Amino acid sequence: MIRNLDITTLRSFVAVADSGGVTRAAGFLHLTQSAVSMQLKRLEELLGLELLDRSGRGIALTASGEQLLVYARRMVSLNDEVIARLTDQAFEGEVVLGVPHDIVYPAVPRVLQQLNAAYPRVKVQLLTLNTISLKQKFARGECDVILTTEVDLPPGAEQLTTKELLWVGAIGGSAWRKQPLDLAQGRHCIFRPMVLRALESAGIEWQTTVDSDSDRTLEATVSADLGVMALMEGTLPPHLEMIQHGGQLPDLPAHNINLYTAEGGEVLQTLATLLRAAFRETAKPRLKVAG
Numbered sequence: 001m002i003r004n005l006d007i008t009t010l011r012s013f014v015a016v017a018d019s020g021g022v023t024r025a026a027g028f029l030h031l032t033q034s035a036v037s038m039q040l041k042r043l044e045e046l047l048g049l050e051l052l053d054r055s056g057r058g059i060a061l062t063a064s065g066e067q068l069l070v071y072a073r074r075m076v077s078l079n080d081e082v083i084a085r086l087t088d089q090a091f092e093g094e095v096v097l098g099v100p101h102d103i104v105y106p107a108v109p110r111v112l113q114q115l116n117a118a119y120p121r122v123k124v125q126l127l128t129l130n131t132i133s134l135k136q137k138f139a140r141g142e143c144d145v146i147l148t149t150e151v152d153l154p155p156g157a158e159q160l161t162t163k164e165l166l167w168v169g170a171i172g173g174s175a176w177r178k179q180p181l182d183l184a185q186g187r188h189c190i191f192r193p194m195v196l197r198a199l200e201s202a203g204i205e206w207q208t209t210v211d212s213d214s215d216r217t218l219e220a221t222v223s224a225d226l227g228v229m230a231l232m233e234g235t236l237p238p239h240l241e242m243i244q245h246g247g248q249l250p251d252l253p254a255h256n257i258n259l260y261t262a263e264g265g266e267v268l269q270t271l272a273t274l275l276r277a278a279f280r281e282t283a284k285p286r287l288k289v290a291g
Contacts, residue, residue, distance in 0.1 A: 003046055003047075005043075005046070005075065006043075007075065007076060007079045008039070009039045009040075009042060009043050010043070010072040010075055010076055011029070011076050012025065012029060012031070012036050012039040012040065013039070013040060013043055013051070013068070013069070013072055014069065014072050014073055014076055014277075015028055015029055015036075016036065016040065017061065017065075017069050017277075018273060018276055018277040018280065019273075019276070022036050022037055022040075028269075028273070040052065047064075047068070049062075049064040049065075049068075050062050050064065050065075051064055051065035051068060052065060053065075073277075077114060077117060077118070080117070080118045081117040081118060084117070084118055084119060084120060085120060091119045091121060091122050091265075091266065091267050092121040092122065093121075093122055093123070093267070094122070094123045094124070094125060095115075095122060095123070095124050095125070095144050095145070095267060095268065095271060096124075096125045096127060096142065096143045096144050096145075097112075097124055097125070097126050097127070097143070097144065097145050097146070097271065098126075098127040098128075098129060098134040098137060098138065098143040098145070098146035098147070099126065099127070099128055099134075099146070099147045100128065100129070100130060100131055100134065100147065100148065100149055100190075101128045101129075101130075101215045102149070102215070102231055102232060102235040103147060103149060103232065103235055103257060104126075104128060105235075107275070107278035107279055108126070108275075108278070110278055111271070111274045111275055111278050112124055112126065114274050115267075115270065115271055115274060118270060119267055119270070122267055124271075127143065130186065130188050130189060130190060130213070131148040131149050131150060131190040132188055132190060133188070134146045134147075134148060135148060135260075138260050138262070141262070143262075144261075144262045144264060144268055144271075145259070145260065145261050145262065145268060145271055145272060145275070146259075146260045147160075147257060147258065147259055147260075147275065148190075148256075148257070148258045148260065149190055149191075149232060149255045149256070149257060149258075150190065150255060150256050150258050151194065151253050151254075151255050151256070152256070153256060153258065154258075156260060157256075157258040157259065157260055158258060158259040158260075158261075158276075159256045159257075159258055159259075160256075160257045160258065160259050160275065160276060160279040160280060161256070161257050161279050161280060162254050162255070162256050162257075163232045163233045163234060163235075163254065163255060163257065164232070164233045164252075164254050165191060165194070165230050165231070165232055165233075165252035165253060165254060165255055166230065166231060166232070166233055166236075166242045166243075166252070167228055167229075167230060167242065167243040167245060167249050167252070168222065168228065168229050168230065168231045168236055168240050168241065168242060168243060169222060169225065169227075169228045169229075169240065169241065169243045170222060170223050170224065170225035170239075170240065170241075171223075171239065171240065171241045172241075173222075173225035173243075174225065175222075175225045175226060175227055175228055176228045176243045176245055176248070176249060177248075179204075179205060180204075180205035180206050180207045181199065181204055181205065181206040181207070181228065181249075182206075182207060182208075182209035182226060182227035182228065183195070183199075183206045183207065183208055183209060183227060183228065183229070184208075184209050184210050184218045184221045184222050184226070184227035184228065184229045185218070185229050185230060186212065186213045186214075186215070186218060187211065187212070187213050188213055189213075190255075191230045191231075191252075191255070194252065194253055195230045195252065198250040198251070198252055198253075199250060201250065202249075202250040204249070204250070209221060209226055209227035210226075210227065219237055219239070219240065222240055223237075223239040223240055228243065228249075230252055232255055232257075257279055259272060259275055259276065
């Protein structure tokens, strides 16, 4: 007997995984919590599989659920692409997305591709600036959606994930052993004040090896083993590596990747949803969702 998967049910399943729980997914889908729960139950009955592990305090995707999530994303995305391309109800306009340079890859290009498939007539302008500049532009209404790297969670921000801040140097380099320490951290980098406080608290003398806010200039300096810098885990370019300093350099505080979204319609909400999914998907090997 042929069994057909329903796009509405798959959309609910994806929404639960992406939003972190049935309650939040119901709000996003404009459905009741019981309606979403019923759709998940029907999906499990149709496939004859358990997609959610409800044995713990929260709800986790089973191995089958994680496998289905990959296909469900593709099917929902393809459905939305067909609707957008074959109807005249396409959205038009421009969206300004601001992202710090060091967290653009690998998530943001995939999000831009997905948004373009869903809204081919919407132009997305991507700005890559430091967190301080992006927050200023967002406050002035010059950006519709921004991502930031911050140690806290300010009002109006939504935490997508938390990542460790690492000491980074040239591959096989020794600049981190020198005293005073040559530091290649941008003048307006959000990490700089915390890096300096950590060094000073540890009694480590330091000096600025390059005075620049150009990410490429700073990375080139570090890759030449002329200094060190701090970057978030998962954002290291291939020509740099984490320094295995064995405690000779101080620990650095973890940072949030935060999301700020302006008031807007469907396109902005979809962009925010795609960003949540992209960053939470890479945050943990096993996705946890609260009931």
